[in-house]
Amino acid sequence: MSKNDTVRIFDAASKSYKDVARIVKTDKEWQEILTPQQYDILREHGTEAAFCGLPTKGHKHGIYQCAGCGTDLFKVGEKFESGTGWPSFWDPIDPANVAYTEDNSYGMIRVEVHCARCQGHLGHVFDDGPPPTGKRYCINSYALKFIEDK
Numbered sequence: 001m002s003k004n005d006t007v008r009i010f011d012a013a014s015k016s017y018k019d020v021a022r023i024v025k026t027d028k029e030w031q032e033i034l035t036p037q038q039y040d041i042l043r044e045h046g047t048e049a050a051f052c053g054l055p056t057k058g059h060k061h062g063i064y065q066c067a068g069c070g071t072d073l074f075k076v077g078e079k080f081e082s083g084t085g086w087p088s089f090w091d092p093i094d095p096a097n098v099a100y101t102e103d104n105s106y107g108m109i110r111v112e113v114h115c116a117r118c119q120g121h122l123g124h125v126f127d128d129g130p131p132p133t134g135k136r137y138c139i140n141s142y143a144l145k146f147i148e149d150k
């Protein structure tokens with residue numbers, strides 16, 4: 001396997017970094033494993049309507065993983081109520097687990113957040129978040145799956 005086929009991500013369960021294979025699938029393969037809502041967001045860069053996603057309130061201890069490939073992305077403890085209707089976080093679980101691209105759609109310059117392993121679209125990051133980072137990761141709930149701590 002060449003270096004380009006792997007990506008180093010942080011694994012929350014073992015609290016260590018590991019090199020894992022990138023996930024590359026055809027659109028058809030993604031359609032087979034994702035729900036229509038997940039596919040629209042992760043693969044087609046869709047955005048769910050505010051307040052219309054999965055409930056993400058009331059989670060006390062656990063992490064949110066990529067709904068496409070299971071990469072650990074965000075922690076409950078770094079989530080805050082932004083009032084926007086989308087799950088909002090002030091930091092990813094580790095900088096290695098997300099990737100960024102500039103998104104110039106809709107006449108706005110926004111920074112798009114992707115899963116580092118499968119390149120799935122998660123949402124956008126803005127500079128109006130709370131301390132300590134001042135960042136607001138505005139993430140589609142359908143791009144996430146919640147894993148409760150055992």
Ligand SMILES: [Zn+2]
Pocket residue numbers: 066067068069070071115116117118119120
């Ligand atoms: Zn992923």
